[in-house]
Amino acid sequence: MSLSPRLAWLTGLVATLSLAAVVHILVVLTIPQNTSHSAYADVANFGPDRQFNLLPDVKPGAEPLPALDPAMKHAACRFTLDDGPVLFTASIPVPFWSIGLFNEAGEAVYSLNNRTSGSDILSMLLLTPEQLSIIRENPPEDLDELIVLEIPATNGFALLRAFVPHSHQSKEVDTALSTAYCGSLS
Amino acid sequence: MNVASKTPTAQVPVHSEAAWYEPDMPAIIAPRRPTPIRSLFAVLLILFVGSLLGIASAYLMIERDRPFLSVTIGPWSAYPEAGTSEADPYSVAIYTRSARIPLASGEGLAISARTDSSGTTLDPACDYRISGQTPTARLWTLTAAGDHGRLLPTLAGRTFLTSRQILRKEDGSFEITASRAPRSGNWLPIGLPLTGETGAGDITAPGGIGSGLMFTFRLYDAPITTGSALDGAVMPVIERLSCL
Numbered sequence: 001m002s003l004s005p006r007l008a009w010l011t012g013l014v015a016t017l018s019l020a021a022v023v024h025i026l027v028v029l030t031i032p033q034n035t036s037h038s039a040y041a042d043v044a045n046f047g048p049d050r051q052f053n054l055l056p057d058v059k060p061g062a063e064p065l066p067a068l069d070p071a072m073k074h075a076a077c078r079f080t081l082d083d084g085p086v087l088f089t090a091s092i093p094v095p096f097w098s099i100g101l102f103n104e105a106g107e108a109v110y111s112l113n114n115r116t117s118g119s120d121i122l123s124m125l126l127l128t129p130e131q132l133s134i135i136r137e138n139p140p141e142d143l144d145e146l147i148v149l150e151i152p153a154t155n156g157f158a159l160l161r162a163f164v165p166h167s168h169q170s171k172e173v174d175t176a177l178s179t180a181y182c183g184s185l186s
Numbered sequence: 187m188n189v190a191s192k193t194p195t196a197q198v199p200v201h202s203e204a205a206w207y208e209p210d211m212p213a214i215i216a217p218r219r220p221t222p223i224r225s226l227f228a229v230l231l232i233l234f235v236g237s238l239l240g241i242a243s244a245y246l247m248i249e250r251d252r253p254f255l256s257v258t259i260g261p262w263s264a265y266p267e268a269g270t271s272e273a274d275p276y277s278v279a280i281y282t283r284s285a286r287i288p289l290a291s292g293e294g295l296a297i298s299a300r301t302d303s304s305g306t307t308l309d310p311a312c313d314y315r316i317s318g319q320t321p322t323a324r325l326w327t328l329t330a331a332g333d334h335g336r337l338l339p340t341l342a343g344r345t346f347l348t349s350r351q352i353l354r355k356e357d358g359s360f361e362i363t364a365s366r367a368p369r370s371g372n373w374l375p376i377g378l379p380l381t382g383e384t385g386a387g388d389i390t391a392p393g394g395i396g397s398g399l400m401f402t403f404r405l406y407d408a409p410i411t412t413g414s415a416l417d418g419a420v421m422p423v424i425e426r427l428s429c430l
Contacts, residue, residue: 008228012228012231012232015232015236016232016235016236016239017236017239018236019232019233019236019237019239019240020235020236020237020238020239020240020243021240022240023236023237023239023240023241023244024239024240024241024243024244024247026240027240027241027244027245028244028247028248028275028276028279029275029279031248031279031282031283032278032279032282032283035282035283035285037285038282038285039282039285039286039287041285042285058337059337060336060337060338060339060340060345060377061337061338061339063336063337065285065286065287066284066285066286066335067284067286067287067288067296067335068287069327069329069346069404070327070329070337070344070345070346071327071329071346071348071404072327095324095325095350096324096325096406096407098290098292098293098294098406098407099293100287100289100290100292100293101290102287102290105278105282106269106281106282106285106286106287106288107269107270107271107273108269108270108288108290108291110290110292111290111291111292111293112292112293113292113293113294113406113407115324115407116292116407159287161293163325163348163406165350
C-alpha cells in the first residue's frame with residue numbers, strides 16, 4: 001500500500017508539523033528541570049542558609065540577581081523547613097520594604113510589605129502543617145504577635161527588599177538588612 | 187551460437203518486475219513500486235525537520251523573553267501571573283531559565299515597555315518623553331535597561347527615577363525625559379553604549395544581552411497587582427522626541 005504523490009506530500013507535511021509541535025511542547029516543559037542554575041541555587045552564593053545575607057547593590061554590570069530594582073537594597077535568606085520552623089524578624093526604618101517568600105521553583109508563595117504587615121516590624125513564622133501542630137501544644141509567648149504561615153513546600157528562600165530614599169541612608173539600610181533575623185525559633 | 191543464445195530475442199520484453207502494473211487502473215489507486223531507500227530518507231527528513239522546527243520555535247518563544255499571559259496598557263505590559271503557581275508553561279520556562287525573582291503580588295507589580303506609544307521599538311540612541319500618570323501606588327520606580335532587563339552604566343551613575351524624586355505638575359501628572367545626555371527636569375538616564383570595552387565584547391551591540399531599551403515601572407504596594415484590576419488603568423504615554 002502506498003500513497004499517491006500528492007497525498008504523500010500532505011502526509012509528510014502533517015507528520016513534520018505534528019512532530020514539531022510535540023518537540024516544542026516537550027522542550028518548553030522540560031526547560032525548568034534542565035536549567036543549569038535556578039534562583040534558589042543562586043541565592044546560596046551570598047552566604048550560608050538560615051540567615052539574611054545582604055546582597056550587593058544593584059549596579060550596572062554587577063547585578064547580584066537578574067531583574068532586581070536598582071532603587072532597592074536586598075537581603076536573601078535560604079531555608080529548609082526540615083531543619084525546623086523559620087522565624088523572620090526585621091525592623092527597617094525606610095518608607096517601604098517588602099518580603100517575598102519563594103519556593104524552590106522560584107514561585108512566589110507569600111508576600112507582604114510594611115503596610116500589610118500591620119506594623120513596621122516584620123515578625124513572621126514559617127512552618128509546615130506538622131510543625132504547627134507541635135507548636136500549638138506548647139506555644140511560645142509571643143505567638144499571637146507573629147504572622148504564622150503554613151507552607152507545603154519545605155525548601156525555599158525569602159527576599160527582603162528595602163527602598164533607599166536617599167543615598168546617605170544607604171549605610172543605615174544596610175545595617176537594618178544585615179541585622180534582620182532569619183532562623184530558628186528559640 | 188553461444189553468443190547468439192545470450193542476446194534477447196527480438197520480441198517485446200516481458201519484465202517480470204513490471205507485471206504488477208495494470209495500466210487500466212485509475213492513477214489514484216494504482217499501486218506503486220515500493221521505494222525503500224526513498225521512504226527511509228523521507229522518514230528521516232520528516233524526523234529531522236520536525237525536531238528542528240520544534241526546537242527552534244521553542245527557543246524563539248523562550249528567547250523572546252515575553253511571557254504569554256500579559257496585561258497590556260498601551261505600550262506597557264505586565265505579567266501578574268508570571269512567577270506564581272498559576273503561570274503558563276512559557277513564563278515558567280522563561281523565569282526559571284533566567285533565574286529571575288519576580289515581584290510577588292503583595293510587594294508590587296513590574297510593568298515594562300519595549301515600544302513607544304506609536305508601536306515603534308524603543309531605541310537607546312533616542313530621547314523619549316514619558317508623560318502622564320501611573321496607577322495608584324505607594325511608591326514607584328522607573329528604570330531604563332536593555333531589552334533583556336540588563337542595567338547599563340549611565341552618565342549620571344544612576345539608572346532609575348523614583349516617585350519621591352520627581353517634580354509633578356499641579357494635577358499630579360509628570361513629564362520625564364529619558365535620554366543618554368543630561369536633561370533638565372525629570373531626567374531618566376539611558377545606558378551608554380559600551381564601545382571600546384575590552385574582553386567580554388560589546389554586550390550593547392545589536393543582538394547582545396545589553397542591546398535595545400526597555401522602560402520598567404515597578405509599582406510598589408499598588409492595589410492593581412491582579413490582572414483584572416489592571417483593566418482601565420492608566421499608564422504614561424511614551425513619545426519619541428529625537429534621535430542621535
